[in-house]
Amino acid sequence: MTQINQDFTSAAFRADHSCADCRLRPRAVCSLCDVDDMRRLEPLKYYRRYQAGQVIAWAGDRMEFVGTVVDGVAAMTQTMEDGRTQMVGLLLPSDFLGRPRRQTAAYTVTAVTDLLLCCYRRRTFEDLLLSTPALSSRLLEITMDELDAAREWMLLLGRKTAREKIASLLAILARRGGARGPDGQARIVLPLSREAMADYLGLTLETVSRQMSALRRDGIIVLEGARHVIVPDCAALVAESGGDGAETAPAG
Amino acid sequence: MTQINQDFTSAAFRADHSCADCRLRPRAVCSLCDVDDMRRLEPLKYYRRYQAGQVIAWAGDRMEFVGTVVDGVAAMTQTMEDGRTQMVGLLLPSDFLGRPRRQTAAYTVTAVTDLLLCCYRRRTFEDLLLSTPALSSRLLEITMDELDAAREWMLLLGRKTAREKIASLLAILARRGGARGPDGQARIVLPLSREAMADYLGLTLETVSRQMSALRRDGIIVLEGARHVIVPDCAALVAESGGDGAETAPAG
DNA sequence: CGGCGCCTTGACCGGTCTCAACAATGGTGG
DNA sequence: CCACCATTGTTGAGACCGGTCAAGGCGCCG
Numbered sequence: 001m002t003q004i005n006q007d008f009t010s011a012a013f014r015a016d017h018s019c020a021d022c023r024l025r026p027r028a029v030c031s032l033c034d035v036d037d038m039r040r041l042e043p044l045k046y047y048r049r050y051q052a053g054q055v056i057a058w059a060g061d062r063m064e065f066v067g068t069v070v071d072g073v074a075a076m077t078q079t080m081e082d083g084r085t086q087m088v089g090l091l092l093p094s095d096f097l098g099r100p101r102r103q104t105a106a107y108t109v110t111a112v113t114d115l116l117l118c119c120y121r122r123r124t125f126e127d128l129l130l131s132t133p134a135l136s137s138r139l140l141e142i143t144m145d146e147l148d149a150a151r152e153w154m155l156l157l158g159r160k161t162a163r164e165k166i167a168s169l170l171a172i173l174a175r176r177g178g179a180r181g182p183d184g185q186a187r188i189v190l191p192l193s194r195e196a197m198a199d200y201l202g203l204t205l206e207t208v209s210r211q212m213s214a215l216r217r218d219g220i221i222v223l224e225g226a227r228h229v230i231v232p233d234c235a236a237l238v239a240e241s242g243g244d245g246a247e248t249a250p251a252g
Numbered sequence: 253m254t255q256i257n258q259d260f261t262s263a264a265f266r267a268d269h270s271c272a273d274c275r276l277r278p279r280a281v282c283s284l285c286d287v288d289d290m291r292r293l294e295p296l297k298y299y300r301r302y303q304a305g306q307v308i309a310w311a312g313d314r315m316e317f318v319g320t321v322v323d324g325v326a327a328m329t330q331t332m333e334d335g336r337t338q339m340v341g342l343l344l345p346s347d348f349l350g351r352p353r354r355q356t357a358a359y360t361v362t363a364v365t366d367l368l369l370c371c372y373r374r375r376t377f378e379d380l381l382l383s384t385p386a387l388s389s390r391l392l393e394i395t396m397d398e399l400d401a402a403r404e405w406m407l408l409l410g411r412k413t414a415r416e417k418i419a420s421l422l423a424i425l426a427r428r429g430g431a432r433g434p435d436g437q438a439r440i441v442l443p444l445s446r447e448a449m450a451d452y453l454g455l456t457l458e459t460v461s462r463q464m465s466a467l468r469r470d471g472i473i474v475l476e477g478a479r480h481v482i483v484p485d486c487a488a489l490v491a492e493s494g495g496d497g498a499e500t501a502p503a504g
Numbered sequence: 505c506g507g508c509g510c511c512t513t514g515a516c517c518g519g520t521c522t523c524a525a526c527a528a529t530g531g532t533g534g
Numbered sequence: 535c536c537a538c539c540a541t542t543g544t545t546g547a548g549a550c551c552g553g554t555c556a557a558g559g560c561g562c563c564g
Binding site: 161162203204206207210225226 | 551552553554555560561
């Protein structure tokens, strides 16, 4: 597909990883496991791949696996009967997907870009949780971090203006996804379409587009095509974001 | 204070509970503990009381305890520099307050009504988590339930109309706090002021007041004073709420 | 070159916010 | 018991932000 997805695929889909040189171990659910734990975990893991746009699970579907995002971006969305949809989580590399002890997906999960997941069968993972304190301990930490992130997002959805919402999202993507420049500069390759951004921010895609243009006019960002954003001064962007909540990782 | 608070105090502040006849054990963090576990936990617990309006912790304060709401209602709120505030959690009886392994409060916590908490010192509780799998297992469940509730709330904040927001809140309070009548009827004693409702729903207090009046005019609710709500037909209320998300417990 | 997504921009509309006055409630003290 | 006050809730008028509907541009791919 587009340049964006090739960026993700090139690194991710080359071959399976060995846990020993997994670059996202420090943040993943297995980060607290010792060598012994990993000897038990590693043989049980397997990989799943999805193409951009593919639905991983519909809300209500049986979910027989859990996993960690290795490469790419996934989105969790909720939809009302009349079609209004709200994204409730953006899953970036190292984020955990799925819920032990629950048989069905609570939200629809979609691959936003090409995606690589490091998975365990759900039942297997539940057993590992019981026998591996380091795993369940880290999962609790991760879940509480996601809860904090969700609450930050509640502030954004409930109280921020459209401009602040856009600035907040860009600030978060710059923090976690973007390449940082020498000074306060950053470049972001947006994984999300305007519509997906709107669904995440509780806006319409037209408002997203207009506010992106407004930020460009005001010199806060520079656009190179719709999906490439340069932030000349990250501090200025954060100032536009309303300040609160930009310093935290996005919801998982 | 008001009738509302006396409702809460009458039962709660009589005397300390014994875990054996604690009516919220089934939903609390200790629900999976066996008799042996409880023999270790019970001597370590203690109670804290707060008056309506009292601040339990400011965002950034050191938090040296965690606990479960026994009686009353507490609120977690987040505030921006310019004063805009968003409630990010409403804590009802059996809900858990605090985060193990974190020294400072992430949000400001306030007693909405007179409040009774069943507490452990944070360090004590952290030790208990390590030595009591039933405790950490249940805490993970609770945290994941709160995460689901937070995500339901994101849909409400991002996509629902003012009327739907009000209806959703009333539906939730009817489910968890209200006395259920014989048919589809329910009566709710609102623990929240109009302003607190607005902070929870991402609205202004004027809009809350107007939509309450609109629901009254349309016969969806009956008001007996500002804080007493009668719902003649719960199904009709749920229909006004936009359907999604009303069947889940509120965020903790 | 043409067609199809995706994005941008414009004009207009409407829901919610803002500012303001007023009503109801409950508590206090004469 | 009642008058008074502070707090909380209600209602109105007008402004504004973001949504809706619609047209057109850009880039990618056949």
